[in-house]
Structures are given as structure tokens and as C-alpha cells.
Amino acid sequence: MYQVNYRRASSITEAAKLAKGGDAKFLSGGMTLIPAMKTRLAAPSDLIDLAHVQEMKGIKVSGKTVTIGAATTHAEVASDEKLKKVAPAVARLAGLIGDPAVRHKGTIGGSIANNDPAADYPAALLALGATIVTNKRQIVADKFFKGQFETALKDDEIVTAVTFTAPAKAAYEKFRNPASRYAITGVFVAKGKEGVRVAVTGSGDDGVFRSKEIEAALGKKFDASALDGMQLSSANLMSDIHASAEYRAHLIVVMAKRAVTAANA
The missing domain is CATH 3.30.465.10 (Uridine Diphospho-n-acetylenolpyruvylglucosamine Reductase; domain 3)
Structure with a gap:
């Protein structure tokens, strides 16, 4: 100091x-x-x-x-x-x-x-x-x-x-670093009057961001099945000692599916 x-x-x-x-x-x-x-x-x-x-x-x-x-x-x-x-x-x-x-x-x-x-x-x-x-x-x-x-x-x-x-439905799921509990990937899903908004933390090269691909899919069907088979680009995602950009791209979809399931529960 x-x-x-x-x-x-x-x-x-x-x-x-x-x-x-x-x-x-x-x-x-x-x-x-x-x-x-x-x-x-x-x-x-x-x-x-x-x-x-x-x-x-x-x-x-x-x-x-x-x-x-x-x-x-x-x-x-x-x-x-x-x-x-x-x-x-x-x-x-x-x-x-x-x-x-x-x-x-x-x-x-x-x-x-x-x-x-x-x-x-x-x-x-x-x-x-x-x-x-x-x-x-x-x-x-x-x-x-x-x-x-x-x-x-x-x-x-x-x-x-x-x-x-307050939204009609919402949930947050994250894949945590076991030591710091920081989000290696975290996804917050919200459904309200203006539709579906999905924000991702822990993954973007430029910080928190909205996932337009996931928002579009859930806007049509607010269910985890709407994301089946989705593969996001790893461009503009972080790679570090905890996870590669490709792995984070996969985690975003996984966390989003968990969040939607929780929001609908």
C-alpha cells in the first residue's frame, strides 16, 4: 500500500x-x-x-x-x-x-x-x-x-x-470459482413487460453484456428447451487460467438453461 x-x-x-x-x-x-x-x-x-x-x-x-x-x-x-x-x-x-x-x-x-x-x-x-x-x-x-x-x-x-x-419471472445462475466465488460465468434471465432480457457476467472481454441470441430464442419460447443445441461464438469472450473462451461460450448456454428452469419453477 x-x-x-x-x-x-x-x-x-x-x-x-x-x-x-x-x-x-x-x-x-x-x-x-x-x-x-x-x-x-x-x-x-x-x-x-x-x-x-x-x-x-x-x-x-x-x-x-x-x-x-x-x-x-x-x-x-x-x-x-x-x-x-x-x-x-x-x-x-x-x-x-x-x-x-x-x-x-x-x-x-x-x-x-x-x-x-x-x-x-x-x-x-x-x-x-x-x-x-x-x-x-x-x-x-x-x-x-x-x-x-x-x-x-x-x-x-x-x-x-x-x-x-420487478419482473414476472427471473433467475440467476453462475458457475463459481470455488475459491473466490466470483462468477466464471453467470447468467441472469428476466421476463417482463418489455420481453426477455438476458445478461452475462464473468465471460465477456469487455465486461457484462446482453446475449441477443439467447434473448431471441427465449422470446419465442421461455423454456430451457428453446436453447437446446445452441452454440454461441467464443469471439469477444475471455480466456484465462480458469476457463477458455470456448468453454465459457458453452457455460453461458448451460447457465442460461438452468436460470430459465429456475425462473419457471
Whole structure:
């Protein structure tokens, strides 16, 4: 590590002020940012801690509309009873993240703001057609995620909440790294008024993405059998020590079939 100024904010307004000047980063759970700093992939001059900003915490459910504060932890998302009733797939996804220590510290805002290519929440928000709320504007998920570790956020912009309409059916399945529990391949499938949306994490060379081929097939028949025999191209998929691009192409279909089966259960 190296020298860094730690600052604790008590409100969104204060956090924005503290971030002015220098090369500041906002710290939520720190599950992505701190490891990045340790490996010198990130080198901020200041860390602005958002963990104590109460206005960024909590889950609200109004009919089918769900709003989750950015500082809400994975454990809180996983255990919220109101959320389980309207969007159980999101609660289940949160329960699959990391281990108990990670789930009680990591937050949904931190996860999407860092946009780790193997993170789970980006797939959920993209598939749900969610809106990311910041201290300055609202950004639809399709325009928020720009690539590996890249988003539409500006340097002084803070994710304050995410909001989405609960789908009629949805599910998330992932092939996990047994050590980190990161998604080697994860697929979130959602069926709502606007049709079927399918988002893939852990596999794309450029981060989370929607699978138009799977969406088209499930749009005709929302059943795992609609994907029988489907072979996706391995172009633009990652190859690393965990899996080749070709294997990930196969896993995407397998995870999508499992997700659809779970959504229909």
C-alpha cells in the first residue's frame, strides 16, 4: 500500500465536497477497490468512506417498484423479506456473493461502481433494465456499464441507489470459482413487460453484456428447451487460467438453461 488520505462522509453532499480536488475515490464496502489498491491497479490520493451515509442505505418496495440504497450490503439484500416476495432472484443473487465476511461488508453500489468483470450485480441490473441513480442524474443500465472496470460515472459522481421494476419471472445462475466465488460465468434471465432480457457476467472481454441470441430464442419460447443445441461464438469472450473462451461460450448456454428452469419453477 501507499500513503492515502482517509475521509469519512456523513452525507452525500459532504462526500461530493470532500472529493473535489486531487484524485479521490469513493469507498463503500471496499471489496474491489482495496485489492485494486494493494496491487497498484488503483492509486487514489483520497478515500471518501460512504459506509456511514444513512441516506444511501435501505430497501424500499412499492408495488413492483424496487429501490435499493447504494450502501446496502449484500447480506441485507439477501435477507430482505419484502424483496424476496417481489424479486427473489435478486435476493438469491446477493446470497451467492463471496462468503459471509464479504456479504456483510460489500455493497451493491460499490459492486456496480467498480464494475468488476466477474461481479454478479451488473448482470442483474442489466437484465432487469434497472436505473442507476447518482447524486447528479439517472442512468439506465444499458448505458451505465461501459467495459471492464469502466462505467458512465464521472469522477465526482456518486451512486446513491438503484431502482427497477420487478419482473414476472427471473433467475440467476453462475458457475463459481470455488475459491473466490466470483462468477466464471453467470447468467441472469428476466421476463417482463418489455420481453426477455438476458445478461452475462464473468465471460465477456469487455465486461457484462446482453446475449441477443439467447434473448431471441427465449422470446419465442421461455423454456430451457428453446436453447437446446445452441452454440454461441467464443469471439469477444475471455480466456484465462480458469476457463477458455470456448468453454465459457458453452457455460453461458448451460447457465442460461438452468436460470430459465429456475425462473419457471
